[in-house]
Amino acid sequence: LGRHKDDHRQSGFTYNGVEFSQNNLNIFAGLCAVDVPEHVEQMMQALEDNGEVCTRMGAYKPRTNPYSFQGHGKGCLPWVFEKAGKHGIKVIAMEITHESHIEEIDTCLEKLGRPTGVMLQIGTRNTQNFELLKAIGRQKTYPALLKRGFGITLNESLNAAEYLASEGNANVIFCLRGMKTEAGQPHRNMVDFAHVPAVKRLTRMPVCVDPSHSVGSRDRSPDGILDVMHATAQGVIAGANMVLVDFHPKPEKALVDGPQALLMKELPAYLEDI
Numbered sequence: 001l002g003r004h005k006d007d008h009r010q011s012g013f014t015y016n017g018v019e020f021s022q023n024n025l026n027i028f029a030g031l032c033a034v035d036v037p038e039h040v041e042q043m044m045q046a047l048e049d050n051g052e053v054c055t056r057m058g059a060y061k062p063r064t065n066p067y068s069f070q071g072h073g074k075g076c077l078p079w080v081f082e083k084a085g086k087h088g089i090k091v092i093a094m095e096i097t098h099e100s101h102i103e104e105i106d107t108c109l110e111k112l113g114r115p116t117g118v119m120l121q122i123g124t125r126n127t128q129n130f131e132l133l134k135a136i137g138r139q140k141t142y143p144a145l146l147k148r149g150f151g152i153t154l155n156e157s158l159n160a161a162e163y164l165a166s167e168g169n170a171n172v173i174f175c176l177r178g179m180k181t182e183a184g185q186p187h188r189n190m191v192d193f194a195h196v197p198a199v200k201r202l203t204r205m206p207v208c209v210d211p212s213h214s215v216g217s218r219d220r221s222p223d224g225i226l227d228v229m230h231a232t233a234q235g236v237i238a239g240a241n242m243v244l245v246d247f248h249p250k251p252e253k254a255l256v257d258g259p260q261a262l263l264m265k266e267l268p269a270y271l272e273d274i
C-alpha cells in the first residue's frame, strides 16, 4: 500500500464498475444495521432517486454489549442483495466480524447471480484482528474497507492495512472514524479528519471518512447545521475519497445507532452540500 520502500504502484482500483482512487469521491449513505425490508427498500429507493450507486448496510454487527441487537447475519443477505440489484446499487459496504462471513456473502451473491457487489468492512474493534485481516487479504474477489483503530496509533492502523495487502489484496480503502478520548464529549469520538492528507501522503490508499461514528449524534451548531454535516465537510475539504454515513427512514426505530442517523428528507441536501 505504499509503505514498503519498493512499492511504487498506482493508487486505486475499480470494483463492479465503480472507481476508487485518491482522486475521486464516492458516497456510501445507508443503514448502520439492516432491520426490516421496508426500511432497506426506502433507503435504496432514495439512493436510486438521487443517482447514488453505493450504500452501507450492516448485517453482522459488533456490539459493545452482548445483549444488544447483533445484526440479522446471513439471514438477511438474500433480500438485501436482491433489493440492491433492483435499485442499481453496485457496491455495499458491509462489515464482517469473522472470516466465515466471507463465504456466506459469496455463496449468497453467487446464488443470486451477483446482483450487486460487496466491500468487506473491518470495524474499529477488529483493526488488529490479524487473522481476520489475513483471511480478507487472501481472497481477491472483494475489496476491503479498514477502519482506523479507535485506541491505537495511526501507524499501527496503517500496518494493519498492510496485513491485507501482504496477503495479496491491495484493493483497500482506509477509513477515519474518530478516536476515543477520555472526555467522550461532546462528540462520541474525537473527529480525526485532519489526518486525511497525512494518510494520502503516507500510503496510496483512497481515504474514507465516517462522520456518523465520529460525531455520534444529530446535534446541530447554533446556525442549525448538523455536526455530522460539519464533520463531513471537514473530511471532504481535507481530500477524502469516500464518505460512509448513516441514514434511516425512522431513526427512532433503528436497532443500532439511531441517534446519529440522518433523515431521508435530509439526503438530497446532504449530497448537494458535498
Ligand code: PEP
Binding pocket: 032, 058, 062, 095, 122, 123, 124, 125, 147, 177, 210, 213
Ligand atoms: C459501523 O460502521 O457500523 C461501525 C460499527 O463502525 P466502527 O467500527 O467505526 O465503530
